[in-house]
Amino acid sequence: MKRYKLVLLGIVVVAVWVLLGGGMSLYVDALWFDSLGYYGVFETVIWLKFISWMAGFLIxxxxxxxxxxxxSRRTYEQETWFRQEYLVLGMDEKRSNLFRAGILVLSALFGLLAQSQWLMFAQFRHQVPGGPADPIFGKSLSFYFFDLPVWNFLTGFALALVVFSIAVAAVSYVFHGHLGYSRQLHLTYAARLHLAILVGIGFLIIAVRFYLKRYDLLFSIRDKGVTFGAGYTDIHAWLPVYWIMAGIVLAVAVLFFVSPLFGSLKYALAGIVGFVALYLLSSLYPAAVQMFRVEPNELEKETSYLNYHIQSTLDAYDLRKIETREFTTSGRLDAQALERNETTIRNIRLWDWRPLKDAYGQLQSIRPYYSFEDVDLDRYVIQGSYRQIMLSARELNITQVSEQAQTWINQFFQYTHGYGLCASPVNEVTDEGLPDFFIKDIPPRSTVDLNITRPEIYFGEKTEYPVFIKTRMKEFDYPSGDQNAFTTYAADRGLHIGSFTRKLLFAWELGSFQILFTSNFAPDSRVLLHRVIRDRIRKIVPFLHYDNDPYMVIDGGRLFWIQDAYTTAGRYPYAEPFGRQFNYIRNSVKVVIDAYLGDVFFYVSDPNDLLLGTYARIFPTVFKPMSELRPGLLAHIRYPEDMFDIQREIYCTYHMRDPRVFYNKEDLWSVPHEIYGDTEQAMESYYTIMALPDEDKEEFILLTPFSPKNKNNMIAWLAARSDGEHYGSLLLFQFPKQDLTYGPMQIEARIDQDPQVSQLITLWSQKGSRVIRGNLLVIPIETSVLYVEPLYLQAEKSEIPELTRIIVVYENRVVIGETLKEALDVAVATGPQPRRPITLLPPTPQETSLSPELQSLLQDAVRQFDLSQERLKEGDWTGYGEAQRKLKEILEELSTRTSRGPAPELEPKRGTSNGPE
Incomplete structure (x- = not known):
């Protein structure tokens, strides 16, 4: 008994500890939601969870x-013989109490099961009805999103309850002597009646589940099917089978209900045997239909279902809105065309985000504890011109502070925020091959009309720790020469520390009991929690899915984050799933976060979305119309890259709208590949500013090309528009099928085969330097297509990549130039392609010292290369081949010798070099 009391006491202590901790965390959450103006969300979620749990528990x-x-009823007098015939355990008070406790625990678990579906119940209750009707049962989309999941859950929940009720009743009957076994099962009439009714109810629920299972056919995935969703076999075989099974199960339920009248369960048990046998054989008929009726005439039988599948998939991924146009490469670019498209040319992105991030890190980190997490692309009107720029927030990474400085005080009181950002145009480079900054340094210095007056970043992508503000200790603001500048947070955000009770509360929540003893708190001290922007918005609205790339925007001198959010579902009839994650997606919400204040706002970007409309009914104070977004931020809304990439992958197959073409997979597309660095990879979609065909004004778009499956030519390109009234529009430009347009990998192959480019890369790639081939960009201009690929050079002793050359491919010309303008001028020029020899700067004495033999070989290599270009210009192919052969021998000898010792670093002089065709 003493041990029993100790165990009970231990359980009570643990329960109190858990409840106390949970209660304190809940209270902190309530304070946090209230500080942001979202207490209504917190309250609604708590009530919905509580009501769901309570309903599940009470039922x-x-x-x-x-x-x-x-x-547990007392045994009737006429059944006394049963108690005498069989051993009766009896139900004493202790066993009765254990049963009651078990029922309470089991009911609590059922309550938790119901609580886990709080959002589903809320969607059912507040649903926005409507949406397209499915082609088989005529049910609206809202039925599959909101109604069907609830009915499936409730029938499963009820069936589980019935099963446990049967178990509880059966065990109780055993203890009370109504149920026993001696060579055969014996039941009193009361037990037989009770259990028969429960089993009958169970089979009645199973019959309902078979009825509901008909709707699941619209989401079926079968090995033999040619489509996702119901096909011929599903509708003409499985659907009748489900009706028959529902009827059989209903009949079994009736047999159980009436079996007590006959004094025996044998008919009901026979019904169960029959049901199980038919269930095991139920797949034979659909298999026979598939094999003998469908497969010999598959296209004929499946055509209508294929059409349902195609149209539903286009709807589910918002692809029906794509407008298709023909793009004929009939014209030719010249100097006048380049001048007409000066804005497009000026915004061709020469800087890839990876080398630019490295350059920012090396040039602008200022201190080891600053880091650039990501590089974002956006557009601004700068000095009256529409410009595409790249920018990255300078965030504070406390883990990079020296180990001695990683103290509790520094982590929570001093190192509280990042500072400013770097920004540079996508196409400009200094003479040293480095980014030409629009905004740089600490404090931020701007060379254009883009100024930052509030550069502190308290909320970002790397702000992982809570911090205390408005304390007696000044916060580190930024380094200033040999000294540091300090500041105090100026806004009224955060949670008040206040009394000792509050200190105890935050000490528990943060797991930091130094809070109780520090003397650094002032009367107005506060704590900022959940500062990582994705965690912050996900805590407020956890039922949305969020884009992987939040981006920073400058507006009115302040810094903001914009985060795209999606509504997704997996219950769109006939729609193809994306990676088995979902088969419906909309970019319905734009989230704005103030990097200084931490304020979060959710704006509706797709008011026609059923899911978002339902969420807005559940949480009426959360979502705001897009018209309330400040104009300076509205100008920076863009079509999200994650959404676009999902759509392009789906469209590679589902652009085929003819069921016959789709069935034969005659016109499959794929995302082209490119060479990045020295690795082949799928081409990344990219933002650019350009004038679309038949449009007079340049605009900010997201672009991707397409190639035929298993081929490398380009067949189409897709553009998503982001500006003004055209936001969200998708335009597909298809090349005429009779024309052959080079695709990205074919262009990459031409670049590889160009003698001058390959030789230049070979020289640069000698030990000590690394050549990075950037993203290949496909740039449609008027009725032509340009291809642009930057080259970066990174010395072994330096972590700063330099933008060294730009390759332009147009029609039959592969041109490499020091600047984009040089390369373009040569590429579009008429007449023979001019060529200039490569000039290599000799290394400085500090960089390397070459032996006389290596110096001689290097000079011979340059001499033979220049000679080959002269012979090529003269049309002397024999002389060109001989010079190339000698150059190869010299390079091989140079490679062999440098591999045995330190290699020279070859620094290219920034001059134009244009390779031969």
Whole structure:
């Protein structure tokens, strides 16, 4: 007994500890939501969870308790013989209490199961009805999103309750002597009646589940099917099977209901055997239909279902809105065309985000504890011109502070925020091959009309720790020469520390009991929690899916983050799933976060979305119309890259709208590949500013090309528009099928085969330097297509990549130039392609010292290369081949010798070099 009391005491202590900790965390959450103006969300979620749990608990405890009490009735006089025939354990007070406790625990678990579906119940209750009707049952989309999941859950929940009720009743009957076994099962009439009714109810629920299972056919995935969703076999075989099974199960339920009248369960048990046998054989008929009726005439049988599948998939991924146009490469670019498209040319992105991030890190980190997490692309009107720029927030990474400085005080009181950002145009480079900054340094210095007056970043992508503000200790603001500048947070955000009770509360929540003893708190001290922007918005609205790339925007001198959010579902009839994650997606919300204040706002970007409309009914104070977004931020809304990439992958197959073409997979597309660095990879979609065909004004778009499956030519390109009234529009430009347009990998191959480019890369790639081939960009201009690929050079001793050359491919010309303008001028020029020899700067004495033999070989290599270009210009192919052969021998000898010792670093002089065709 003493041990029992100790165990009970231990359980009570643990329960109190857990409840106390949970209660304190809940209170902190309430304070946090209230500080942001979202207490209504917190309150609504708590009530929905509580009501769901309470409903599940009460229903469960009621049913289980009623069945326990029914099974615990005193034995009737006429059944005394049963108690004498069989051993009766009896139900004493202790066992009765254990049963009651077990029922309470089991009911609590059922309550938790119901609580886990709080959002589903809320969607059912507040749903926005409507949406397209499915082609088989005529049910609206809202039925599949909101109604069907609830009915499936409730029938499963009820069936589980019935099963546990049968178990509780059966065990109780055993203890009370109504149920026994001696060579055969024996039941009293009361037990037989009770259990038969429960089993009958169970089979009645199973019959309902077979009825509901018909709707699941619209989401079927079968090995033999040619489509996702119901096909010919599903509708003409499985659907009748489900009706028959529902009827059989209903009949079994009736047999159980009436079996007590016959004094035997044998007919009901026979019904169960028959049901199980038919269930095991139920797949034979659909298999026969598939094999003998469908497969010999598959296209004929499946055509209508293929059409349902194609149209539903286009709807589910918002692809039906794509407008298709023909793009004929009939014209030719010249100097006048380049001048007409000066804005497009000026915004061709020469800097890839990876080398630019490295350059920012090396040139502008200022201190080891600053880092650039990501590089974002956006557009601004700068000095009256529409410009595409790249920018990256300078965030504070406390883990990079020296180990001695990683103290509790520094982590929570001093190192509180990042500072400013770097920004540079996508196409400009200094003479040293480095980014030409629009905004740089600490404090931020701007060379254009883009100024930052509030550069502190308290909320970002790397702000992982909570911090205390408005304390007696000044916060580190930024380094200033040999000294540091300090500041105090100026806004009224965060949670008040206040009393000792609050300190105890935050000490528990943060797991930092130094809070109780520090003397650094002032009367107005506060704590900022959940500062990582994705965690912050996900805590407020956890039922949305969020884009992987939040981006920073400058507006009115302040810094903001914009985060795209999606509504997704997996219950769109006939729609193809994306990676088995979902088969419906909309970019319905734009989230704005103030990097200084931490304020979060959710704006509706797709008011026609059923899911978002339902969420807005559940949480009426959360979502704001896009018209309330400040104009300076509205100008920076863009089509999200994650959404675009999902759509392009789906469209590679589902642009085929003819069921016959789709069935034969005659016109499959794929995302082209490119060479990045020295690795082949799928081409990344990219933002650019350009004038679309037949449009007079340049605009900010997201672009991707397409190639035929298993081929490298380009067949189309897709553009998503982001500006003004055209936001969200998708335009597909298809090349005429009779024309051959080079695709990215074919262009990459031409670049590889160009003698001058390959030789230049070979020289640069000698030990000590690394050549990085950037993203290949496909740039449609008027009725032509340009291809642009930057080259970066990174010395072994330096982590700063330099933008060294730009390759332009147009028609039959591969041109490499020091600047984009040089390369373009040569590429579009008429007449023979001019060529200039490569000039290599000799290394400085500090960089390397070459032996006389290596110096001689290097000079010979340059001499032979220049000679080959002269012979090529003269049309002397024999002389060109001989010079190339000698150059190869010299390079091989140079490679062999440098591999045995330190290699020279070859620094290219920034001059134009244009390779031969």
């Amino acid at each position: 469960s405890v009621l049913l289980l308790w009623v069945n326990f009490r029914l099974a």
